[in-house]
Every structure is written in structure tokens, then in C-alpha cells.
Amino acid sequence: MSTQKYDDSLVDVAVVGGSIAGCATAIRFSQLGYRVAVFEKKPVTERSYKKLCTHFVQPHAVPLLNGLGLAHLREPGNSVPTKAVFVTPGGVIEAPGGYDPEQPQSYALNLERRVLDPALRDAARRRGVQYFDGTGVEGAEEDGEGWTLDTLGEAGPRRFRARLVVAADGRRSRLATLLGNRAEEHPNERVALFGYFTGIEPPEGNRSVFIMNDRDLACSYPLVDGRT
Ligand SMILES: Cc1cc2nc3c(=O)[nH]c(=O)nc-3n(C[C@H](O)[C@H](O)[C@H](O)COP(=O)(O)OP(=O)(O)OC[C@H]3O[C@@H](n4cnc5c(N)ncnc54)[C@H](O)[C@@H]3O)c2cc1C
Known part of the structure; x- marks a missing residue:
């Protein structure tokens, strides 16, 4: 031995x-x-x-879950299929196409x-x-x-x-610094507040809503178990 x-x-x-x-x-x-x-x-x-x-997992990333051995994360109970809608000062932008469970790229996931x-x-x-x-x-x-x-x-x-x-x-x-890469810094000067809520009726098609004006952004994401 x-x-x-x-x-x-x-x-x-x-x-x-x-x-x-x-x-x-x-x-x-x-x-x-x-x-x-x-x-x-x-x-x-x-x-x-x-x-x-x-x-918010974007549609192009949803099919990657299968290859990583994580197809089960697309099942109800783990995530909510969704689509983005953007409400902007210039108008409303809807993500194109309908939700097709056989086509993972046709929807985003709130995971x-x-x-x-x-x-x-x-x-x-x-x-x-x-x-x-x-x-x-x-x-x-x-x-x-x-x-x-x-x-x-x-x-x-x-x-x-x-x-x-x-x-x-x-x-x-840290690795990038150790290898001598130059750092770039951009001032942020923003603040964000997140919370979990219950009792909010999800918009039609479980849409995730992004409302923006020149400087501010508000988002809502329907989640599993009736939470937002
Ligand atoms: C408020 C907010 C909301 C976001 N919402 C979304 C969203 O809805 N959808 C989306 O796709 N993305 C979103 N993002 C972006 C997303 O969170 C990041 O892109 C993603 O988490 C980055 O993952 P990562 O593995 O590259 O890096 P990180 O998650 O930053 O992980 C890096 C890891 O490396 C470890 N580490 C660092 N230095 C060392 C070292 N020297 N040795 C060993 N370990 C080290 C750290 O501890 C850390 O765990 C959001 C980000 C923020 C801030």
C-alpha cells in the first residue's frame, strides 16, 4: 500500500x-x-x-445554468421567470418576445x-x-x-x-494589482436602498420594472413565495 x-x-x-x-x-x-x-x-x-x-439574471445568462449543472435553479420555487420593462423619460421600453419555457434565452430570471x-x-x-x-x-x-x-x-x-x-x-x-495593472476609479456619489416586501401584486407576466429619470433609478423584482 x-x-x-x-x-x-x-x-x-x-x-x-x-x-x-x-x-x-x-x-x-x-x-x-x-x-x-x-x-x-x-x-x-x-x-x-x-x-x-x-x-436579475439576464436572458443570455439563463442557458448557462444548464452547463453548470444548475438547471434546477430554473424551476418554480427557486426562481421566477421575468422580463424587464424600462420606464424612462423618453418612453417605455419593453423587452421583445414572449416567455417560452423551452427557450431559456427568451426570459430573464429573478434568482x-x-x-x-x-x-x-x-x-x-x-x-x-x-x-x-x-x-x-x-x-x-x-x-x-x-x-x-x-x-x-x-x-x-x-x-x-x-x-x-x-x-x-x-x-x-488584488491579483490585478499584484500583476501591475493600473487601477481605474470612478466617483459614484450614489446611495441605494433595498428591501423585501410581501403583498405587492406582481405586474402582468411577472415583469421586473425599472423606472428611471436623469439620476435616479427604482426597480422592483417579483420573487418566489410572493415576495418582491
Ligand atoms: C447593488 C448591486 C446590485 C446588483 N444587481 C445585479 C443584478 O441584478 N444582476 C446581475 O447580473 N448583477 C448584479 N450586480 C453585479 C454583481 O453583483 C457582480 O457583477 C457579481 O457579484 C460579481 O461577481 P464576481 O464573482 O466577479 O466578484 P465578487 O462577487 O466581488 O467576488 C469576488 C470574491 O473574491 C474574494 N477575494 C477578493 N480578494 C481575494 C484574495 N486576495 N484572495 C482570495 N479571495 C479574494 C472576495 O472575498 C469575493 O468573495 C449588482 C451589484 C450591486 C453592487
Whole structure:
């Protein structure tokens, strides 16, 4: 019997950031047969999800759920098929076409992050992706044969080797900075307020309504269980 242990510090693909982009990328690479590790700096529980995000999955993205092994998220109880309607100072813009359940690209989905994020992590783990939560990537260096990543987790610093590194660490990407990319900053000067409501009758066809004027925007999204 071999006493050699499987070396989990050597992977084909290291994905930095374990949110939606990171998990989706990890699933795809593992489907291609690569050994993949995801590093997520925040500690993650089974139910963790991104709070500052709404629910609108655009029509071109809906078919991607199937390929990620998440077709069940399109079922009633998990999400609400919807279409966007924009009410603007210049008039009302309706998304064209009707809702056809056989054509995922014919509708958008109101899919909450509390459902999507755990399902994505679960799908990645089921595919054999190693998910290191509470483990931030602090350094990345390339040599002739691949990458060395320096990580810091609860158990202290640890070094990993990977053939390819994917930066999925969000809009203030640490990886991009480490690799010398120039940062761009744009003043925002806005404030947003979100809330969950019950008792609001959904508009016809479960439309998601976006009402905008020159500076402000209000949105409503029909959700599962009669919530908005
Ligand atoms: C108010 C609001 C509403 C939105 N509504 C919608 C919507 O309705 N529909 C839509 O499609 N999009 C929406 N978005 C945009 C959407 O939330 C983002 O595009 C999406 O979440 C980005 O995902 P991501 O995986 O690229 O990055 P993130 O979700 O930012 O994830 C990056 C991850 O990387 C981790 N990380 C960072 N640095 C390191 C490091 N050094 N080592 C390890 N891990 C690291 C972070 O902890 C984080 O978990 C909204 C955004 C906001 C702010």
C-alpha cells in the first residue's frame, strides 16, 4: 500500500475568489478534466451569499445554468421567470418576445443570491473542486513552469503551485494589482436602498420594472413565495 499522500498544494488551475465568477470558472475547468482549487479569503458557511446584489439574471445568462449543472435553479420555487420593462423619460421600453419555457434565452430570471451562491459552491465541490475558504491569496509569481501562490488562512501561510491562475477576485482585484495593472476609479456619489416586501401584486407576466429619470433609478423584482 502506498503511503504517499495526495498533494493538494499542486493543481492545474488556481481560481482566486470563490464567488459566482470563481465558482462558475472552477466548474468549467473541472468539467474539462483539470484539477482545480478555489481560494476565497472570507470564511464561508453552507449558506453564505453576497448581500449587496439584486436578483436579475439576464436572458443570455439563463442557458448557462444548464452547463453548470444548475438547471434546477430554473424551476418554480427557486426562481421566477421575468422580463424587464424600462420606464424612462423618453418612453417605455419593453423587452421583445414572449416567455417560452423551452427557450431559456427568451426570459430573464429573478434568482436570489441566497439560492444561487450556495448552489454554485455545492456544484463546484460535487465536481471535485477544492474550495479553500478563509484563505486569501497574498502573492502570485510566475516562472517558466507555472505559478506560485502565497496564501494566508487560519492555519497560517501556505504555498500552492498551479499551471494557470484565474483572477476572479472582484472589482477591487488584488491579483490585478499584484500583476501591475493600473487601477481605474470612478466617483459614484450614489446611495441605494433595498428591501423585501410581501403583498405587492406582481405586474402582468411577472415583469421586473425599472423606472428611471436623469439620476435616479427604482426597480422592483417579483420573487418566489410572493415576495418582491
Ligand atoms: C447593488 C448591486 C446590485 C446588483 N444587481 C445585479 C443584478 O441584478 N444582476 C446581475 O447580473 N448583477 C448584479 N450586480 C453585479 C454583481 O453583483 C457582480 O457583477 C457579481 O457579484 C460579481 O461577481 P464576481 O464573482 O466577479 O466578484 P465578487 O462577487 O466581488 O467576488 C469576488 C470574491 O473574491 C474574494 N477575494 C477578493 N480578494 C481575494 C484574495 N486576495 N484572495 C482570495 N479571495 C479574494 C472576495 O472575498 C469575493 O468573495 C449588482 C451589484 C450591486 C453592487
